[in-house]
Amino acid sequence: MIQLVAADLNHVNSVILDRMQSEVALIPELAGHLIAGGGKRMRPMLTLACARLLDYGGTRHHKLAAAVEFIHTATLLHDDVVDGSGLRRGRRTANIIWGNPASVLVGDFLFSRSFELMVEDGSLKVLRILSRASAVIAEGEVDQLTAQRRVETSEDHYLGIISAKTAALFAAACRIAGVVAERDESVEQALDCYGRNLGIAFQLIDDAIDYVSDAETMGKGVGDDFRDGKVTLPVILAHARGDEADRRFWREAMEGSRTSDDDLAHAIALLKRHNAIDDTIARARTYGQRAIDALGPFRNGSAKSALVEAVEFAIARAY
Amino acid sequence: MIQLVAADLNHVNSVILDRMQSEVALIPELAGHLIAGGGKRMRPMLTLACARLLDYGGTRHHKLAAAVEFIHTATLLHDDVVDGSGLRRGRRTANIIWGNPASVLVGDFLFSRSFELMVEDGSLKVLRILSRASAVIAEGEVDQLTAQRRVETSEDHYLGIISAKTAALFAAACRIAGVVAERDESVEQALDCYGRNLGIAFQLIDDAIDYVSDAETMGKGVGDDFRDGKVTLPVILAHARGDEADRRFWREAMEGSRTSDDDLAHAIALLKRHNAIDDTIARARTYGQRAIDALGPFRNGSAKSALVEAVEFAIARAY
Numbered sequence: 001m002i003q004l005v006a007a008d009l010n011h012v013n014s015v016i017l018d019r020m021q022s023e024v025a026l027i028p029e030l031a032g033h034l035i036a037g038g039g040k041r042m043r044p045m046l047t048l049a050c051a052r053l054l055d056y057g058g059t060r061h062h063k064l065a066a067a068v069e070f071i072h073t074a075t076l077l078h079d080d081v082v083d084g085s086g087l088r089r090g091r092r093t094a095n096i097i098w099g100n101p102a103s104v105l106v107g108d109f110l111f112s113r114s115f116e117l118m119v120e121d122g123s124l125k126v127l128r129i130l131s132r133a134s135a136v137i138a139e140g141e142v143d144q145l146t147a148q149r150r151v152e153t154s155e156d157h158y159l160g161i162i163s164a165k166t167a168a169l170f171a172a173a174c175r176i177a178g179v180v181a182e183r184d185e186s187v188e189q190a191l192d193c194y195g196r197n198l199g200i201a202f203q204l205i206d207d208a209i210d211y212v213s214d215a216e217t218m219g220k221g222v223g224d225d226f227r228d229g230k231v232t233l234p235v236i237l238a239h240a241r242g243d244e245a246d247r248r249f250w251r252e253a254m255e256g257s258r259t260s261d262d263d264l265a266h267a268i269a270l271l272k273r274h275n276a277i278d279d280t281i282a283r284a285r286t287y288g289q290r291a292i293d294a295l296g297p298f299r300n301g302s303a304k305s306a307l308v309e310a311v312e313f314a315i316a317r318a319y
Numbered sequence: 320m321i322q323l324v325a326a327d328l329n330h331v332n333s334v335i336l337d338r339m340q341s342e343v344a345l346i347p348e349l350a351g352h353l354i355a356g357g358g359k360r361m362r363p364m365l366t367l368a369c370a371r372l373l374d375y376g377g378t379r380h381h382k383l384a385a386a387v388e389f390i391h392t393a394t395l396l397h398d399d400v401v402d403g404s405g406l407r408r409g410r411r412t413a414n415i416i417w418g419n420p421a422s423v424l425v426g427d428f429l430f431s432r433s434f435e436l437m438v439e440d441g442s443l444k445v446l447r448i449l450s451r452a453s454a455v456i457a458e459g460e461v462d463q464l465t466a467q468r469r470v471e472t473s474e475d476h477y478l479g480i481i482s483a484k485t486a487a488l489f490a491a492a493c494r495i496a497g498v499v500a501e502r503d504e505s506v507e508q509a510l511d512c513y514g515r516n517l518g519i520a521f522q523l524i525d526d527a528i529d530y531v532s533d534a535e536t537m538g539k540g541v542g543d544d545f546r547d548g549k550v551t552l553p554v555i556l557a558h559a560r561g562d563e564a565d566r567r568f569w570r571e572a573m574e575g576s577r578t579s580d581d582d583l584a585h586a587i588a589l590l591k592r593h594n595a596i597d598d599t600i601a602r603a604r605t606y607g608q609r610a611i612d613a614l615g616p617f618r619n620g621s622a623k624s625a626l627v628e629a630v631e632f633a634i635a636r637a638y
Contacts, residue, residue, distance in 0.1 A: 022458055022461075023458075024458050024461045024462045024465065025465075026461050026464070026465050027458065027461055074427075075427075078423050078424065078427060081419070081420070081423055082419075082420035082423055082424060083420075100400070100401075100419070101400070101401035101402075101464055102461065102464055104397050104400055104401055104423055105397065105401060105457055105460045105461045105464060106457070106461060108393075108394075108397060108430070108453075108456075108457040108460070109454060109457035109458060109461065111427070111430065111453075112450055112453035112454035112456075112457055113454050115434055115446070115450035115453070116447075116450045116451060116454055118450075119443060119446045119447045119450050122443055124438060124441055124443065127434070127438045127446065128435075128438045131431055131434035131435045131437075131438050132435060134427070134430075134431035134434070135428060135431035135432050135435055137427075137431075138424055138425070138427040138428035138430075138431055139341055139342075139343050139346065139428060141424045141427070142341075142343045142345050142346055142421065142424045142425060142428065143343045145345070145420055145421055145424060146343065146344075146345050
């Protein structure tokens with residue numbers, strides 16, 4: 001995907017760098033740490049690739065892709081405060097370096113700035129899509145906060161959470177390409193469907209990786225979710241399939257009283273015994289296939305290939 | 320002002336109650352605590368009163384006034400996290416009851432929801448005014464964070480901070496009335512000028528009150544700003560007018576090493592000796608007069624009287 005959108009992405013990066021500036025020096029300093037710090041620009045790249053898929057020839061999508069990245073960056077800053085995270089992409093998080101207050105407020109700034117960019121573009125339809133996505137993301141995050149440490153969270157509830165907190169922005173990033181290219185509702189829906197299913201697949205793979213990767217792969221250690229008591233799909237499956245002793249273990253682990261290396265080793269052994277990792281990846285593959293099938297109506301070519309590869313790449317991270 | 324806009328305000332409160340709902344129960348629970356908890360609805364009332372001043376006969380301003388209140392509520396939730404506050408309007412703050420993570424995320428939700436309301440209204444001009452105001456508020460908050468505990472902050476710098484963090488939303492709340500009433504740019508500017516100067520006056524009186532009120536008046540104790548090391552105009556004036564010993568005291572106080580009751584008593588004595596409170600109130604009166612003069616072009620009547628009284632009431636809180 002990167003090759004396909006490289007030239008457009010340079011324009012987007014220029015907008016990002018230009019519009020994260022402020023006379024208040026701490027704002028570009030803190031925002032730049034996260035924005036320059038190894039972000040993959042996945043969401044703006046989706047906007048660009050979907051625009052290419054539709055043979056869009058204008059430049060409106062540059063500003064809007066930057067707006068999408070600002071929303072994403074704002075949520076990352078707030079997430080790290082909410083989770084008390086210390087590392088992201090292998091670097092110290094902004095809240096560790098500059099403190100929680102600055103992270104909260106600079107997130108607010110980037111969020112406001114993203115709406116300013118959308119207003120400059122002038123499409124009420126884009127504004128509707130992205131304001132709705134932002135509200136849904138926040139709802140998903142609060143929902144996850146409520147579900148945190150509750151091991152009895154159902155698979156459906158969990159899929160609802162990640163559909164909101166992760167997949168909504170993927171879907172919106174793709175959908176707005178249909179708006180700028182002035183294509184009809186069915187095209188928007190197909191792109192939305194692609195992005196949403198890719199987003200769910202992406203998050204499920206992230207959940208699986210947390211129990212199998214080494215620190216280099218993720219920029220964070222194995223078992224972070226486990227130690228934070230984050231109920232993810234692997235845990236939900238292993239809990240559902242386990243016996244009484246297993247369930248007690250998972251309950252204690254999610255409630256925070258099992259955080260040692262031995263506990264993590266035991267958790268991984270239980271996940272393996274119940275095929276919880278493999279089946280999480282299998283679920284992700286299904287969503288990935290749904291994403292690819294959503295592209296069916298579009299003509300074959302380099303853009304479609306890049307979007308298919310994005311799905312395959314998201315899944316392949318688990319191997 | 321309340322009498323003038325009472326009927327409209329009922330509509331606004333309905334919108335607020337309706338649109339703070341979510342299937343995620345924690346959202347209306349937490350938002351309701353703050354929204355129902357004795358808020359004065361000052362900003363939405365300004366939108367309503369300004370619309371009345373322009374003889375606006377429609378209902379668009381109900382949704383937009385709710386959007387303004389949501390932005391305000393979101394910033395309060397985030398402010399209390401940033402300041403680590405425990406009390407607001409005499410009640411425990413949301414961050415104390417539900418924790419910082421929930422306060423950050425519900426703030427994000429309300430902020431997103433406010434943009435959804437504006438999108439439903441459909442005016443790009445209103446969206447521009449309020450997205451700009453939101454970015455400016457965040458910049459002002461970060462600027463204040465940077466200035467915090469720095470006693471050498473200049474009066475001009477401080478006025479810039481409160482113009483951004485407080486007065487920008489007052490100005491925007493008034494200005495959008497000119498947009499919905501479809502009046503020309505000069506009307507918008509006059510309303511903006513009224514709101515901005517009222518906002519600055521309001522904040523300066525808040526700053527003064529922190530050194531003179533009793534707990535009943537404010538819902539917080541005297542000296543909160545002092546103990547938090549918040550550099551406000553009374554401190555800036557007393558520091559500038561003091562001798563070397565005074566300056567050392569203020570520096571130590573703002574850096575957090577003078578938080579006892581005796582220290583607060585000494586601070587109040589210094590403020591009195593240098594007329595710092597009276598002169599802060601005098602500055603506020605000047606801004607209040609500018610706000611009233613901005614209403615000059617509008618015809619006399621109950622709406623104008625209510626807006627003038629709002630200024631007088633804001634100032635009178637100091638007595």
